[in-house]
Amino acid sequence: MEPPYRLRARTPHPRDVRSDYYCPCPRKFGTAMRTPAILLADPDSGRREGIYATVSASGFTVEATGDISQAASLCRVLQPKVVLVACGETTRDGALRAVADIRSSAPRLPVLLLVEHGSEALAVAALRAGVTDYLRYPLDRQEFIASLARSLNRAPAPAPSTAPVARPVLIGSSAAMQRVQTYLDQAAHGDANLLITGETGTGKELAASYLHERSGRRRRPFVPVNCAAIPDTLLENELFGHERGAFTGASATHAGLLESAHGGTVFLDEIGEMGLPAQAKILRAIESREVYRLGGRGRIPLDIRIVAATNEDLETAVGTGRFRKDLYYRLHVASVRLPPLRERRGDIRELLDHYLHTFNAHASREVHLSEDVRTALESYEWPGNVRELKNLVESLFVCPASDPVRVEDLPETFRRRLERFCNAGDPERRALLDALFAARWNKSRAAEILECSRMTLYRRMAKYSVVRSSDDTVAPRSVTPGVTPRVTRDSRIGGGRR
Numbered sequence: 001m002e003p004p005y006r007l008r009a010r011t012p013h014p015r016d017v018r019s020d021y022y023c024p025c026p027r028k029f030g031t032a033m034r035t036p037a038i039l040l041a042d043p044d045s046g047r048r049e050g051i052y053a054t055v056s057a058s059g060f061t062v063e064a065t066g067d068i069s070q071a072a073s074l075c076r077v078l079q080p081k082v083v084l085v086a087c088g089e090t091t092r093d094g095a096l097r098a099v100a101d102i103r104s105s106a107p108r109l110p111v112l113l114l115v116e117h118g119s120e121a122l123a124v125a126a127l128r129a130g131v132t133d134y135l136r137y138p139l140d141r142q143e144f145i146a147s148l149a150r151s152l153n154r155a156p157a158p159a160p161s162t163a164p165v166a167r168p169v170l171i172g173s174s175a176a177m178q179r180v181q182t183y184l185d186q187a188a189h190g191d192a193n194l195l196i197t198g199e200t201g202t203g204k205e206l207a208a209s210y211l212h213e214r215s216g217r218r219r220r221p222f223v224p225v226n227c228a229a230i231p232d233t234l235l236e237n238e239l240f241g242h243e244r245g246a247f248t249g250a251s252a253t254h255a256g257l258l259e260s261a262h263g264g265t266v267f268l269d270e271i272g273e274m275g276l277p278a279q280a281k282i283l284r285a286i287e288s289r290e291v292y293r294l295g296g297r298g299r300i301p302l303d304i305r306i307v308a309a310t311n312e313d314l315e316t317a318v319g320t321g322r323f324r325k326d327l328y329y330r331l332h333v334a335s336v337r338l339p340p341l342r343e344r345r346g347d348i349r350e351l352l353d354h355y356l357h358t359f360n361a362h363a364s365r366e367v368h369l370s371e372d373v374r375t376a377l378e379s380y381e382w383p384g385n386v387r388e389l390k391n392l393v394e395s396l397f398v399c400p401a402s403d404p405v406r407v408e409d410l411p412e413t414f415r416r417r418l419e420r421f422c423n424a425g426d427p428e429r430r431a432l433l434d435a436l437f438a439a440r441w442n443k444s445r446a447a448e449i450l451e452c453s454r455m456t457l458y459r460r461m462a463k464y465s466v467v468r469s470s471d472d473t474v475a476p477r478s479v480t481p482g483v484t485p486r487v488t489r490d491s492r493i494g495g496g497r498r
Contacts (some may be wrong), residue, residue: 037152039078040064041071041098042086042114047137051086051114058145060152068094072101075109082151086114086137092122096129103130107251110151114139123231130249136229143226150260168210170203171354172347176339180207183336188214193286195331196309198338199438201387204309205269207338212265217305220264223257228273235278237294240285246295258291258302265305271331272312272323283327306331316448341382341389348378351386355393363397368404376407381421383437429464432457436466 037060042048048064055062065074068085075083083102087095092115099111110132115122126134133147170181187194188211196204205224212222230238241256258266268274274282285291286306290299308331317323341348352369360366369377382388392414401409410418431450439445447457461467 037080038062038082038084038148039071039074039080040084040086041068041074042066042084043068043091043094044086044088047086047088047116051084051137051139054139054141054144055084055148058148060148068098071098072105075102075106081110082148083109083111084114085111088116096125099126099129099131103249103251112147112151123234127234127237128247128249130251132254134234140226140229143224143229146224167213168206170207170210171351172344173350174344174346176344177347180336180338181210184211185214187211187334187336189216190334191305192333193306193308193331194333195314195335196307196338197314197335198309198311199340199385200311200440201385202338202340203386204311204338205267207336208265208267208307208309211307212267212305215265215305217264221261222265222267223261224267224269225257226269227278228270232275232278235274236281239282240291240293242294243296246293250295253293256291256293258285258304259293259300261304263303265307268306268308270310271308272310272314272317276322276324279324279327283324283330286327286330316445341385345378348382348389349374351389352377352393355390359394359397366403367396370404370406372407373405373410376418379421380418428460429466432460432464432466 038055040048040051040055040062042051042064043066045066048066052062052064063074063078063080065071068087068091071083071085085095085098085102095113095115099113102109102111107130111130112133112135113126113131114135114137115126116137123134132151135144135147170177170184172178184207194208194211196207198204208224209222212218225239227235237254237256239256239258241254241259242250244250244253268282285302289302289304291302292299314323314328314332318325318328341351352374356367356369377389377392384391392411395411395414396405396409407415407418432446435446435449438449443454443457447454450457452460
C-alpha cells in the first residue's frame with residue numbers, strides 16, 4: 001500500500017513536516033533531517049526507493065515525496081540544497097510544471113531532472129524550464145553522484161589530512177598492462193592531448209584518472225564527460241555554459257564543464273559518439289584554449305588537459321566521414337590502447353582476488369572461489385572485459401550458495417555463455433564471432449573487419465547458426481573445467497559444415 005504524501009491544507013510548521021510526506025526509511029527522521037541536503041520527488045515508489053537508497057548510501061541526507069506537484073511547497077518548508085525530480089513517460093508534463101514552480105519560487109536552487117525515456121525534445125524543454133542537470137534512469141552512479149556534488153558546491157579538494165589518499169590503481173602484472181602503466185606514467189609528466197582506445201569495459205576512465213592523479217594537475221578537478229549521454233542540442237550548454245538570460249529559463253549564469261575543470265583534466269568519454277556539429281565546437285575550444293558561454297561575449301581562457309576515449313576505430317570513422325579528421329589528429333597527439341581481458345589472461349586471477357577482497361570488506365559473509373571456477377574463468381573470453389568480471393563477482397554476493405563457489409553456483413545466464421564458449425572449434429566461426437563483437441553487431445562494420453561483403457557475412461552467419469540472443473550471444477572458446485559442452489551441429493568436427 002502506498003504511504004500518504006498529501007500536504008495539509010494549512011502551511012505546515014517545520015516540526016510537523018514528518019507527517020506531510022513519505023520517506024522510505026522512517027528511522028532516518030530526526031532533528032538533523034528537517035533541513036535535508038536533497039529533496040527527491042518521484043511518483044513511482046519502486047524507482048523512488050532505488051534513487052533514495054543510492055543517494056543515502058553516498059552520504060547525502062535526503063527526504064522523499066511521491067507527489068511531484070507538492071515539490072515547490074516542500075522546498076519552502078524544508079529548504080533543501082538540491083531537488084531531484086524524477087518522471088516516467090506519463091508524468092513528464094507534471095515534472096516540467098514542478099520544475100517551473102520550483103524555479104519561480106527559488107531561482108537559484110539546483111534542480112536535477114531524472115527521466116526514464118529521454119529525448120532531445122524533452123531535454124530542450126527541461127533546459128528551458130530551468131533544469132540544472134538532466135540525467136537518464138537507470139542512473140550511472142558515478143555520474144549521478146558527481147552531478148549532485150557539483151550542485152551542492154562541494155569542494156573538489158579534500159581537507160588537509162596526514163592520512164594517505166587512495167589513488168587509482170591499474171590492476172594487472174601482465175606484460176601488456178605493465179606497458180600501459182609505464183606509458184601513462186611517462187605521459188603524466190607532459191600536457192599533450194591523449195587518446196585512449198580499447199573495447200568496452202577495459203577501464204578507459206580508470207586509466208584517465210590514473211594519468212590525472214600522477215600529473216602536475218592532480219590537485220585540480222578531474223571532470224569526466226560522457227559524450228554519448230548528452231544530446232547534441234544540450235552539449236554546447238553543458239560544455240561551455242551560459243549567461244543569465246541566454247534563453248528562456250536561464251535565470252542564472254552557469255559555468256560549463258570545460259570551465260569548471262580549469263587547471264585540471266577533462267575526460268571526453270565515448271568521443272566517437274559525438275555528432276559532427278558538436279565535434280566542430282569542441283575542436284575550436286581545444287585549438288584556441290578558450291570558450292564563450294551561450295549568450296556571452298567575453299572569452300574565457302582554459303587551462304585544461306584533454307584526455308579522450310573511444311571503443312571505436314576512429315581512423316575508419318574518419319574515412320567514412322563520421323568523425324572529423326582535424327579533430328582526430330588534434331586528439332591523437334599521444335595514444336594508448338588498453339588490451340582486452342582475453343589478451344591478458346594472466347591478470348584474471350589478480351582481478352578476481354582484488355574484487356573479492358573489495359566486496360568481502362563490505363559484505364556480511366565472505367565469498368571464496370573454488371579452483372575449478374578460477375580455471376573456468378581464466379579460459380572464458382570476457383567480451384565485456386573487466387566490467388563483466390567485476391559484475392560477475394558482485395553477483396556472487398547477492399545470493400551466495402556454497403563456499404567455495406562452484407561452477408554450478410555461477411549465475412545461470414553466465415553459465416550459458418560459458419557453455420557456448422566450450423562449443424567453438426572452427427577458426428572461421430571464431431573469426432566471425434570476434435568480428436561481430438568487435439563491431440558491436442553492426443553487420444557493415446563486421447564485414448569490413450572480415451574484408452568481405454555483407455552477403456558473405458550473412459551466409460557465414462547462417463552456416464554457423466550465429467544469431468544475437470537476448471543476453472548477447474558470445475563467442476565460444478575451448479572446453480572449460482566443470483562445464484559439459486552440448487553436442488550440437490556447430491560443435492561437431494568441421495564446425496557443422498554440410
